[in-house]
Amino acid sequence: MDALIIEATENSPLISFDTDSKVFEIVGESRPENVREFYEPILAWMDEYGTEMSANLNEENNANPITFNFKLEYFNSSSSKFILDIVKKIYDFHTKGIKIKVNWYFDEGDEDMQEAGEELSKMVKFPFDYIEIAG
Amino acid sequence: MEDRQVIIYYEGCFKFETIEKLLTETKQNLNDKEISVKTKKRVLNIMVECLENIYKHAEKVINNNHFNKEEYNKFYKFVLENNNQDFYLTSANPILNKNIETVRNKIDQANSLGKAELKELYASKINNSMISERGGAGLGIIDIALKSENKINYSFTKIDDLFSYYELKIKVNDNK
Numbered sequence: 001m002d003a004l005i006i007e008a009t010e011n012s013p014l015i016s017f018d019t020d021s022k023v024f025e026i027v028g029e030s031r032p033e034n035v036r037e038f039y040e041p042i043l044a045w046m047d048e049y050g051t052e053m054s055a056n057l058n059e060e061n062n063a064n065p066i067t068f069n070f071k072l073e074y075f076n077s078s079s080s081k082f083i084l085d086i087v088k089k090i091y092d093f094h095t096k097g098i099k100i101k102v103n104w105y106f107d108e109g110d111e112d113m114q115e116a117g118e119e120l121s122k123m124v125k126f127p128f129d130y131i132e133i134a135g
Numbered sequence: 136m137e138d139r140q141v142i143i144y145y146e147g148c149f150k151f152e153t154i155e156k157l158l159t160e161t162k163q164n165l166n167d168k169e170i171s172v173k174t175k176k177r178v179l180n181i182m183v184e185c186l187e188n189i190y191k192h193a194e195k196v197i198n199n200n201h202f203n204k205e206e207y208n209k210f211y212k213f214v215l216e217n218n219n220q221d222f223y224l225t226s227a228n229p230i231l232n233k234n235i236e237t238v239r240n241k242i243d244q245a246n247s248l249g250k251a252e253l254k255e256l257y258a259s260k261i262n263n264s265m266i267s268e269r270g271g272a273g274l275g276i277i278d279i280a281l282k283s284e285n286k287i288n289y290s291f292t293k294i295d296d297l298f299s300y301y302e303l304k305i306k307v308n309d310n311k
Contacts, residue, residue, distance in 0.1 A: 031183055033151050076183050077274035081261045109172035
């Protein structure tokens with residue numbers, strides 16, 4: 001499947017799901033005007049990718065995990081529901097036997113962002129790695 | 136009363152671009168201040184929730200054509216002030232009288248809960264509630280309460296039989 005790339009704007013994050021390198025990144029601010037319109041195609045893409053991967057899973061293509069890098073500077077409360085949906089899809093990948101790894105980045109001193117990651121991880125019962133970005 | 140410095144004062148028409156403009160100005164201003172990353176982000180976070188809330192209400196009222204332009208501009212307001220230690224956010228917009236009780240209950244509930252309980256409520260809402268096109272699942276107030284760590288002050292002042300003036304006052308302490 002082709003990569004999913006959506007360039008960042010002032011109010012929406014960069015989405016870079018690179019199927020070759022298996023590095024899936026969400027970077028920036030998330031407060032799009034229409035949050036549903038922004039996130040639904042991403043969730044649909046993930047469904048499709050998860051189905052395709054699990055149907056063709058073998059030792060070779062599952063040797064390295066898909067690495068999800070959440071590098072969110074800020075997200076509004078209406079985005080949080082959809083970020084949880086993305087995390088749930090990642091968990092679906094895991095239940096299908098697809099190897100995954102989740103890195104949750106936060107700016108040095110931004111405890112709220114770290115805690116947001118911890119809450120999401122707790123909700124899906126899957127551990128994240130937390131990486132502090134030095135200020 | 137302590138001397139407060141006004142960082143942003145905006146009254147008038149709220150479009151989506153207004154949010155962008157006010158945030159850009161505020162970010163520049165906060166970057167020049169000696170405050171922690173946590174406080175800066177909290178102020179911006181709460182500000183976004185307030186501005187988006189005003190914007191959502193403004194749209195409904197415009198469509199309703201209830202107020203003339205002059206009245207309309209007077210009723211929408213966002214103010215951010217600080218006094219070195221603390222930040223004060225004021226957010227105001229008209230609200231339908233019939234919706235007051237729901238909003239009041241949400242704020243009273245958020246004000247009555249501690250951090251752990253607010254987090255639980257937030258988690259249960261994002262797990263169970265539907266989000267409309269423009270967001271809004273009742274998460275905003277809980278988020279504001281979590282980030283502010285102070286009680287949310289509010290008032291409703293009757294304008295006419297249909298609308299009241301709804302004002303929110305939120306304080307963020309700079310905990311370095």
